[in-house]
Structures are given as structure tokens and as C-alpha cells.
Amino acid sequence: MPLVEHLRELRSRLLKSVLSVLACTILGFVFYEPLLGFLTDPYHQIAPQLKAEGIDTSLVITGVGGAFQFQLKISLVAGVVAASPVWFWQLWAFVLPALHRHERRGALLLTFTGVPLFLSGVALAYVILPKAILILIGFVPKGIDSLVTGAEYYDFIIRMMLVFGVASEIPLVVVLLNRMGLLSGRALVRARPWTVVGLFVFAAVATPSTDPLTMLFLAIPMTVLYLISEIIARITDWRRGKTPLAQIGDDEASPL
Structure with missing residues (x-):
């Protein structure tokens, strides 16, 4: 396909993606009240507990x-999330013809594994949001009211879910x-202590709430998850070592 045809196809894919996001954003604007209730539910869960403590x-x-800005922001993010199957497919359809068969299998594995992992992390963040909010607002001294703006609250929960x-x-x-072939299972085992420490440091820095819990x-x-990936890597290395090509040195010519 000539370069101009590639650009035309890219324009078509982008236009379809933008229209899908726009349509879902309008739906998010229409169903703003349920979305708002879903996002503010963690906050309302801890309000009675704080009131009982005098806050x-x-x-x-x-x-x-x-x-209006708050409603528009929530609707836009909801539109991007709701339209993700459409714009992700448009991206995939644009890249797919350029991939070899084994590359397509790897890309499919990346898609069908990465999306559930990401959604699981987002769900975990939503579950612990009430506890994080309770801890942070709990530092407010008695006799002083706490006013949380919608923009600050929205940015906080979005950052938590993304992290x-x-x-x-x-x-x-x-x-x-x-x-x-860039990382071996043995290297992961040797780096395990430092990696675990690094993960805890990353968690301490990345979480917006900054509380230990x-x-x-x-x-x-x-x-x-890192330990599971270490096991998978070691199994992969073991299988790779069972193949004849793995026995050939770097400076030797293979039968291929």
C-alpha cells in the first residue's frame, strides 16, 4: 500500500475512533447521575464513620x-472507557496487516492478558478507596470541617485507579x-530481593494517599504477581533449553 493510502486509512481509523468516543461521551453526559453515584460511593461510605469521630x-x-466542568470531565473519561473496544479495534486493524503470524499471536496474548490485569488493578483500587479516604480525612483535627472539592476528589480516585x-x-x-530473550529466569531470581524492595518503594511513592495501608x-x-512471572519465566527458560536450537552456541551456525 502506498504512503498516501496508509495516511488515508489512518485518517479513517482515527475518525471512527473519535466519533465513537464522542458518542459514548454524550451517553456519559446523559447517564451522569449513575456515574456520579458510582464514583462518590466510596466517599459516602466513610462519611458516617468520620461524623462519629467528630469530623x-x-x-x-x-x-x-x-x-459543568466536573460533569464534562466525568462524561469524557466514561466515553473513552466505554468506547475502548471500538478505538482499540481500529488501532489493532491498522497494525494487524503489518504483523507476521507469530507476532499476531504475541499481540493477542498481550491484549487478552493485559486488559484483565489492568481491570483487576482498577477494581482493587476501587475496593480500598474508602479505607484510603478514611485514613487521610481522619487526620483533620476535631472542630475543623473538611471540605473536599469535586475536582480534587475526582483526580484522587483516577490517580489511584491508574496507578x-x-x-x-x-x-x-x-x-x-x-x-x-532480554531477561532470564535466573536473573529474576538473583534480583528478587532488590526487586521486592523496589516494588515497595514504588508503591510508597506512587499511591496518592501516601498512607502505609x-x-x-x-x-x-x-x-x-512478580513471583508468578518469575515462575513463568523459569518454566519458559526450561522449555527453551529442551529445544535443539538452544544447544547451539552464539558463534555457531544453526541448521536453519
Whole structure:
């Protein structure tokens, strides 16, 4: 296909992706109330506990156009997430013709493994959000009210979900590096102590709440996933060592 045809196809794919996001954003604007209830539910869960401790807290929206901006932001993110099958397929359909058969299998493995891992991390973040919010607002002294703006609350939960979602991709990255021959199972075993320490440091820095409990909720699953990826890498190395080509030296010519 000539370069101009590639550009035309790319334009067509991008246009379809943008239209799908726009349509889903409009739906998010229509169903704003259920979305808002879903996002603010972690906050409302801990409000009675804080009130029992003598801390009055309220979720507020500031500014004349703050409510509209808040609704538009939530609708846009919901539109991007809801339209993800469409724009992801458009991206996949554009790249697919350029891939070899084995590359397609690897890409499919990346897709069908990475998406569930990311969603699992996001779900874990949503589950622990009430506890993280409770700990942070719990530092407010008695007799002082806590006003949480909608923008701050929204940014906080989005950051939490993104951090947990991206962190859940660690085993996938490790396995891919191992399959590419850039990282061996033995190297993972030798680096395990430092890697575990690094994971805990990353969890401490990356979590927006900065409290030890949320750090543990992120660091412990990351460590377990890393150990699982280490086992997979060692099994892959063992299978690779069983093949005849693995017995050929780097400076020798293979039968191929």
C-alpha cells in the first residue's frame, strides 16, 4: 500500500475512533447521575464513620462553571472507557496487516492478558478507596470541617485507579521481556530481593494517599504477581533449553 493510502486509512481509523468516543461521551453526559453515584460511593461510605469521630466532611463543587466542568470531565473519561473496544479495534486493524503470524499471536496474548490485569488493578483500587479516604480525612483535627472539592476528589480516585491498573501489568512486562530473550529466569531470581524492595518503594511513592495501608495493598499484590512471572519465566527458560536450537552456541551456525 502506498504512503498516501496508509495516511488515508489512518485518517479513517482515527475518525471512527473519535466519533465513537464522542458518542459514548454524550451517553456519559446523559447517564451522569449513575456515574456520579458510582464514583462518590466510596466517599459516602466513610462519611458516617468520620461524623462519629467528630469530623464533619462535605464533598463540594466550587466556581460558577465548576459543576459543568466536573460533569464534562466525568462524561469524557466514561466515553473513552466505554468506547475502548471500538478505538482499540481500529488501532489493532491498522497494525494487524503489518504483523507476521507469530507476532499476531504475541499481540493477542498481550491484549487478552493485559486488559484483565489492568481491570483487576482498577477494581482493587476501587475496593480500598474508602479505607484510603478514611485514613487521610481522619487526620483533620476535631472542630475543623473538611471540605473536599469535586475536582480534587475526582483526580484522587483516577490517580489511584491508574496507578493500581498500571502496576498490575508488571508480570506481563516481565514475561514479555523473558520471551524476547532480554531477561532470564535466573536473573529474576538473583534480583528478587532488590526487586521486592523496589516494588515497595514504588508503591510508597506512587499511591496518592501516601498512607502505609494503601501502600501495602498495592505492594503485596505486585510482589505476588512478580513471583508468578518469575515462575513463568523459569518454566519458559526450561522449555527453551529442551529445544535443539538452544544447544547451539552464539558463534555457531544453526541448521536453519
